[in-house]
Amino acid sequence: MSSDVIRTLKWVFGKGGLIEEYKRQEQMLEETPKSVASMTRIFAPQISRDFPGMNLEQFEALAQQQLVAALQAVSAGNLESVARASDELKEQVSRQIEGNRAAGVRETYEQIRIHQTEISNYEKKNGTCVITFQSAVEHYHYKEKAGKIIWGYKDRKLQTKYNMELLYVQDAAQQTEGNAFGLNCPNCGAPMKGLGQQICEYCGSPVVPVDTRVWRMVRFSEVDYHHV
Known part of the structure; x- marks a missing residue:
């Protein structure tokens, strides 16, 4: 040699x-935490002009709290931790839980830590305003089936990012079938025709009209991750 x-x-x-x-x-x-798309300096003044006196730090805290609660709900396999969340968020979490259950999978999020949160987008359309917060998140995230790890690691942290969308309805009259933001029956999931609809036309169950006077978190999504 x-x-x-x-x-x-x-x-x-x-x-x-x-x-x-x-x-x-x-x-x-x-x-190393992920870098977030920070547009806070651009969008915060716009939001303040549209909603004078709005405390963005409180809404940032709300988005973070509800993200953690949603991940905890998936881990627990029930909606207890998101009981006071919006119908849209509960529906999303419920779909993830039911999907795991149908596949015989247990999905776990542990030691969730949020490093940084910034506004990444602000959009007004169809009578709604949507603020998107983006958070750099650290946690252990893995899936088990029949006692075996099929995705992720129990002993390696995952650095990732999540988007959290907060919705406010400015003009309920524009919220009609086809352009409404996440309007579905909380019982059967059928599309709703408007914010004031009281009875689902598909399953006939009563529906509590959406409160258009408050901001609510309606969706979260993972946008980047790296398992090492």
């Missing part, structure tokens, strides 16, 4: 070699 080959092997398997460097990179990725 040539001296060049020997030197290469020593470098690869030595303390300063590729293996040690790979381990360092793994550790760095596991501990």
Whole structure:
């Protein structure tokens, strides 16, 4: 074996070699929070003009609290932690729980930690205003089936990002079937024709009209993750 080959092997398997460097990179990725899309300085003044006196820090805290509650609900397999959330958010969490149950999967989120939250978008359309917050989140996230891990790791943290959308209805008259934001029957999931509809035309169950006077978190989505 040539001296060049020997030197290469020593470098690869030595303390300063590729293996040690790979381990360092793994550790760095596991501990480094994701960067969020910060548009707060642009959108905060616009929101303040549209809603004078609005405390954005309170709504940021609301978005963070409800995100954690939603992930905890998925882990618990029930809606207890989101009992006071919007119908839209409960419906999303319920679909995730039922999907896991149907597949025989247990999905777990543990040690959830939010590093940073910023406004990433603000949009007005169809009589609604939507603020999107984006958070850099750290947690353990894995899925088990028949006692085996089928996705993720129990012993490795996941650094990821979530979007949380908060909705306010400015003009309920514009909320009609086809342009409404997430209007579905909370009982059967059928589309609703308007915010004031009291009875579902599909299943006949009573529906509590949407309160158009408050901001509510209606959706969350994971936008980036890296398992190391």
